[in-house]
Amino acid sequence: MASKSEILIVGGGVAGLALATRLGKSLGRHGKARITLVDKSFSHVWKPMLHCFAAGTVLNENDRISFISQASSHHFEFWPGEVVSVDRDKREVVLSPLHASDGTKVLESRTLTYDAIVLAVGSCANDFGTPGVKENCLFIDNLIEANAFNEKFRMEILKSFANSSQLDIAIVGGGATGTQLAAELHKSLEIVDPVSLHAFGKKPPKLRVTLLQSGPRILPAFPESVSVAAQQELERLGVNVCTSSRVASADATGFTLKDGTHVNATLRVWAAGVKAPDVTKAYGGLSLNKSGQILVKPNLSSVDDDRIFAMGDCSFITDEPLPATAQVARQQAHHLAQHLPAWLEHGKNVPSCIFHNKGAIVALGNYNGWAALPGGTVLGGGIMHGLSARLGHIMLYRKHQIELFGYYRGLASILADWIEGIIRPPVRLD
Numbered sequence: 001m002a003s004k005s006e007i008l009i010v011g012g013g014v015a016g017l018a019l020a021t022r023l024g025k026s027l028g029r030h031g032k033a034r035i036t037l038v039d040k041s042f043s044h045v046w047k048p049m050l051h052c053f054a055a056g057t058v059l060n061e062n063d064r065i066s067f068i069s070q071a072s073s074h075h076f077e078f079w080p081g082e083v084v085s086v087d088r089d090k091r092e093v094v095l096s097p098l099h100a101s102d103g104t105k106v107l108e109s110r111t112l113t114y115d116a117i118v119l120a121v122g123s124c125a126n127d128f129g130t131p132g133v134k135e136n137c138l139f140i141d142n143l144i145e146a147n148a149f150n151e152k153f154r155m156e157i158l159k160s161f162a163n164s165s166q167l168d169i170a171i172v173g174g175g176a177t178g179t180q181l182a183a184e185l186h187k188s189l190e191i192v193d194p195v196s197l198h199a200f201g202k203k204p205p206k207l208r209v210t211l212l213q214s215g216p217r218i219l220p221a222f223p224e225s226v227s228v229a230a231q232q233e234l235e236r237l238g239v240n241v242c243t244s245s246r247v248a249s250a251d252a253t254g255f256t257l258k259d260g261t262h263v264n265a266t267l268r269v270w271a272a273g274v275k276a277p278d279v280t281k282a283y284g285g286l287s288l289n290k291s292g293q294i295l296v297k298p299n300l301s302s303v304d305d306d307r308i309f310a311m312g313d314c315s316f317i318t319d320e321p322l323p324a325t326a327q328v329a330r331q332q333a334h335h336l337a338q339h340l341p342a343w344l345e346h347g348k349n350v351p352s353c354i355f356h357n358k359g360a361i362v363a364l365g366n367y368n369g370w371a372a373l374p375g376g377t378v379l380g381g382g383i384m385h386g387l388s389a390r391l392g393h394i395m396l397y398r399k400h401q402i403e404l405f406g407y408y409r410g411l412a413s414i415l416a417d418w419i420e421g422i423i424r425p426p427v428r429l430d
C-alpha cells in the first residue's frame, strides 16, 4: 500500500458528500490519506427536496452546497467530471472531458488512481422501456431536471392565464416522489393566487393533476392507513388519483393506459421505478442487478472486488436488499466513514453494515404529513394536519445541513433561509 492511501468517492449526493466530509475530517486533515470526490455536477443538493424545487415552493439558490467550497473547508479534493470507466487491474478511473455549457472543452479526459473507490452515483427513475416516455416526459431526478420542469410549469401556467384554460398535468408513479409532487404543485398555485390577482387581474387557472399508480394503492412503502389518508387528502385538493392504472405508452398529448384509456396531459412527469445510472455498466465489469445497481456484500464491498465499495441508491445488497432512500444512503456513508480508515491503515475487515430502520416520512406540501415508525405506529394526519410529520421532514434536511456544514454554519444557513423567506416571494415566479 502506498504511504498515503487514496480513497476516491464517485458521486457527492446524500451518501457521497457525507462520506467525503467525514473522511476529510478523520484522515485528510491529518495527512493520513488523500480523499478525492468526483461528481458530474459542481454542487450538492438534498435530493428529497427536488419535488419542491420542481414546483417552485422552495427556491434552490440557498440549498446548493458547492463541492469546491466543502472540499476546501473539509480537507478533501474535488474534481468535476463523470467517471466513464474503471480499470480494476491498474486501479485507475477515467473521467470524461469536461465541457462548458456552450460546448467548449474545458478539461481533457483525466485519469485518477485509487486504493479504494466508493461508488455513490445515485439512481434515476425507471421507464422500463415504456414507448414514448423518453421523448415525451419530464423527469425530476436531479436539479437540472427539477429546474427544467419548473420553467415549463411556470410557462404553462402563464399560457393558461392568457387563455383562461385548465392546465392538465399527469404524474406517473404513486411513490413518495409523485405523491409529494402532486401536493406541492397545488401548494404552488395556491400561493400564486393572491399574487396573480394583482399582477394579472385574474385568479390562477384551474390545475388538474392526475396521479397514475400501477399498483392497487399509492405510497406502497407505507402502511395501508397512510396510503388511504394520503389519497383522501390528495382528492380533497382536487388531484385525480388513479390506482391499478398501468401506463402502456406516452405521447405529446398524454398517456395511454394498458386498458386503452387516454389521459390528456400538457405536462407529463415520469416518477416511477428506480434504476442506477447507465454508467455503472462501465465500472470494470462489476456484477449488476437488472436495474443496473452494483451488487455488494453486507459490508458494502462489491461482490467482485474488495477495493470497490458501493453505497446508496446505486448499490444492491444481495442478501438483504434495502429501499432506495436517503436514510439508507446516510447510514451506509456513516458506516464506511467509521470503518474504511482501519481497513486502509491496518487491513482490518470492514464489518457488515446493519441498517436501523428509523421509519419513513411523507409530507403533502403544507396540507398534511405522516411518519410511519418501526413497529407499525403512524404519526401525523388528523386535526394537527400532520404538523409533527411535516416538521420531521424539514428536520431531516436541517440535520443533513448541520452534518455537512458543522453546527454554527448549519444554524446560520437555517437562519439565512428564514430571512430569505421574508424577503423573497414564497414561490418561484421568475
Ligand SMILES: Cc1cc2nc3c(=O)[nH]c(=O)nc-3n(C[C@H](O)[C@H](O)[C@H](O)COP(=O)(O)OP(=O)(O)OC[C@H]3O[C@@H](n4cnc5c(N)ncnc54)[C@H](O)[C@@H]3O)c2cc1C
Pocket (backbone or CB within 6 Å): 010, 011, 012, 013, 014, 015, 016, 038, 039, 040, 041, 044, 046, 047, 048, 049, 050, 051, 081, 082, 083, 120, 121, 122, 123, 140, 141, 176, 177, 277, 279, 311, 312, 313, 314, 324, 325, 326, 327, 328, 329, 361, 362
Ligand atoms: C423527488 C424525490 C423525493 C424523495 N424523497 C425522499 C424522502 O422523502 N425520503 C427519503 O428517504 N428519500 C427520498 N428520496 C430518495 C433519496 O433522495 C435518495 O434515496 C438519496 O438521495 C440517495 O442518495 P445517494 O447518495 O445514493 O444518491 P444521490 O443523492 O442521488 O447522489 C448521487 C450523486 O452522484 C452524482 N453522479 C451521478 N452520476 C455520476 C457520474 N457518472 N459521475 C460522477 N457523479 C455522478 C450526482 O450528481 C449526485 O451528486 C427522494 C427522491 C426524489 C427524487
